[in-house]
Amino acid sequence: MPPPDSVREHGSAEEPAPASVPESAPASRRSKITPERAQELYTAVLDLLRESGYESLTMEGVAARTRCGKSTLYRQWGSKPELVVAALHGTRRMRLPDIDTGTLADDLREAARAIGEASERDTPLMHALSHAALQSPELLCALREALIVPEIAAIDAMVRRAQARGEIAADLPGAEYVAAQLLGVMRARPLLEGRYADAAYLTRFVEKAILPGLGLGLGPGLGLAAGAPES
DSSP states (O other): OOOOHHHHHTTOOOOOOOTTSOSSOOHHHHTTSOHHHHHHHHHHHHHHHHHHOTTTOOHHHHHHHHTOOHHHHHHHHSSHHHHHHHHHHHTOOOOSTTOOOSSHHHHHHHHHHHHHHTHHHHHHHHHHHHHHHHHOHHHHHHHIIIIIHHHHHHHHHHHHHHHHHTSSOTTOGGGGGHHHHHHHHHHHHHHHHSSOOOHHHHHHHIIIIIHHHTTOOOOTTOSSOTTOOOO
């Protein structure tokens, strides 16, 4: 039996589904995996992606890592791309929406710390999926919704609050690029320097690159904390 169409579309080297497993399983059969077990499977999928990349990920590998039958995975998700999309949607985290310190500078510092603390998990995942995502609208959408869009929305909200307070001008040209700068450098640093953009690095980037571009001076005591490592 040839691989499902969704597998061929994504250029995956994944093995075809067992002939005994129907591509469209009844809802009653899909309900056997509990939400807790699904989270275990999703975590394993993302760990394998970080370790070996999308092309090397197989349903057989997920089954071995999770001690789950391969036929169960096919019944529940149908194909590798569908499982990866489900894992991204099922592990979405909201790190930034609660940040509201009262000033844009401190909001962005807090955002930098939160993003930097997750960079060792999120950056490898984005790199592992980026090539495949550009060939799959569904996978790209899931990647953006899980790792990118919530953070862009939260940072844009910080900027809008600052504009409403009169902290920065409403028509400041650089305001719309704050999220792109902060999230872009997180992904770029491993390629440029071979190191993750951790919390200390992203905080320095906010203070030395983003804030001056917004017309916000550091002021006394607002620079990198004394003794903080230049990582």
